[in-house]
Amino acid sequence: MARVYNFSAGPAVLPEEVLLEAAAEMLDYAGSGMSVMEMSHRSKTYQKILDEAETDLRELMHIPENYKVLFLQGGASQQFAAIPMNLMKNKVADYIITGQWAKKAYEEAKKYGTANAIASSADKTFSYIPDCSDLPVSENADYVYICENNTIYGTKFKQLPNTKGKVLVSDVSSCFLSEPVDVTKYGILYGGVQKNIGPAGVVILIIREDLISDDVLPCTPTMLKYKIHADNGSLYNTPPAYGIYICGKVFKWLKKQGGLEAMKAYNEEKASVLYDFLDRSKLFKGTVRKEDRSLMNVPFVTGSEELDATFIKAATEAGFVNLKGHRTVGGMRASIYNAMPIEGVQKLVAFMEEFENLHS
Numbered sequence: 001m002a003r004v005y006n007f008s009a010g011p012a013v014l015p016e017e018v019l020l021e022a023a024a025e026m027l028d029y030a031g032s033g034m035s036v037m038e039m040s041h042r043s044k045t046y047q048k049i050l051d052e053a054e055t056d057l058r059e060l061m062h063i064p065e066n067y068k069v070l071f072l073q074g075g076a077s078q079q080f081a082a083i084p085m086n087l088m089k090n091k092v093a094d095y096i097i098t099g100q101w102a103k104k105a106y107e108e109a110k111k112y113g114t115a116n117a118i119a120s121s122a123d124k125t126f127s128y129i130p131d132c133s134d135l136p137v138s139e140n141a142d143y144v145y146i147c148e149n150n151t152i153y154g155t156k157f158k159q160l161p162n163t164k165g166k167v168l169v170s171d172v173s174s175c176f177l178s179e180p181v182d183v184t185k186y187g188i189l190y191g192g193v194q195k196n197i198g199p200a201g202v203v204i205l206i207i208r209e210d211l212i213s214d215d216v217l218p219c220t221p222t223m224l225k226y227k228i229h230a231d232n233g234s235l236y237n238t239p240p241a242y243g244i245y246i247c248g249k250v251f252k253w254l255k256k257q258g259g260l261e262a263m264k265a266y267n268e269e270k271a272s273v274l275y276d277f278l279d280r281s282k283l284f285k286g287t288v289r290k291e292d293r294s295l296m297n298v299p300f301v302t303g304s305e306e307l308d309a310t311f312i313k314a315a316t317e318a319g320f321v322n323l324k325g326h327r328t329v330g331g332m333r334a335s336i337y338n339a340m341p342i343e344g345v346q347k348l349v350a351f352m353e354e355f356e357n358l359h360s
């Protein structure tokens with residue numbers, strides 16, 4: 001068996017311990033004589049998996065009582081429609097455009113009401129987070145929307161925007177559980193789990209209870225109504241059962257690592273290995289304004305497309321895979337999520353140093 005160092009932006013690396021446990025339980029989960037994949041989602045055994053996953057997540061994130069946790073499907077992209085459908089009472093929402101994911105959410109929201117782009121970093125290819133301390137928030141905005149960690153461009157909001165009292169909705173797909181967050185600052189935080197938590201197919205949405213109601217846009221499909229999923233404990237229909245089971249294992253793994261404070265310290269140490277190298281390298285350069293750098297996604301370039309391609313090829317051969325930047329950006333990107341061990345980053349940097357010596 002040869003495991004590689006997988007720097008994919010998503011689906012992405014998972015903790016080896018979790019994969020091994022899942023493998024050991026594949027044919028017979030907890031004496032049930034079957035795999036979790038084969039199990040009724042209405043069984044006692046599965047209910048326990050779901051309940052424990054929610055309890056562990058609540059504990060990790062200190063989720064207050066007045067927030068619901070929903071396990072959904074359809075990817076983060078489906079929420080681009082579900083959010084306006086459920087929240088647009090005045091049919092007005094403000095969007096902060098810090099990359100493609102925020103832009104897609106904004107374009108989708110336009111179908112359901114007035115969506116305003118109140119800030120953007122498009123002028124410099126989304127390489128920074130705009131100043132959001134005093135934005136022209138619409139008086140009747142139902143919410144202000146952000147993408148908190150920009151997977152493609154490698155930027156992260158270090159400070160949440162001043163929403164002037166409006167509800168904050170945040171896509172945390174690529175920074176979910178990477179560090180502690182104050183849930184009370186959000187109306188909704190949500191993400192696809194395939195970046196930092198589990199297998200593709202699960203979306204976790206944490207929502208303040210007062211935002212859940214029957215008062216949704218009339219066109220809203222039943223499956224996109226938050227109230228349906230909240231009233232049914234995420235079991236209105238068959239949930240992505242196996243994916244949730246893996247997420248639950250990752251929550252337990254995170255608790256064993258010491259929780260989100262410990263993950264933050266580890267992620268900072270890991271990211272600084274790479275950023276410190278980029279700052280002293282004569283060949284490789286980071287592409288993001290320093291104060292806005294993400295701990296999870298690190299884009300970098302050599303300045304020559306040809307050399308970038310040579311590097312990606314050599315790195316792949318050496319067992320550092322999925323380092324190619326997003327197809328719209330080019331260059332390289334190392335995604336160093338929770339489950340990427342620091343040794344992976346140290347070895348990548350050693351490889352980059354060697355490459356630099358060879359090519360300068």
Ligand SMILES: *Cc1c(COP(=O)(O)O)cnc(C)c1O
Binds near residue numbers: 074150172
């Ligand atoms: C990957 C990603 C998405 C899209 O997720 P899907 O589950 O593929 O729809 C949305 N937002 C962010 C920040 C992402 O990283």
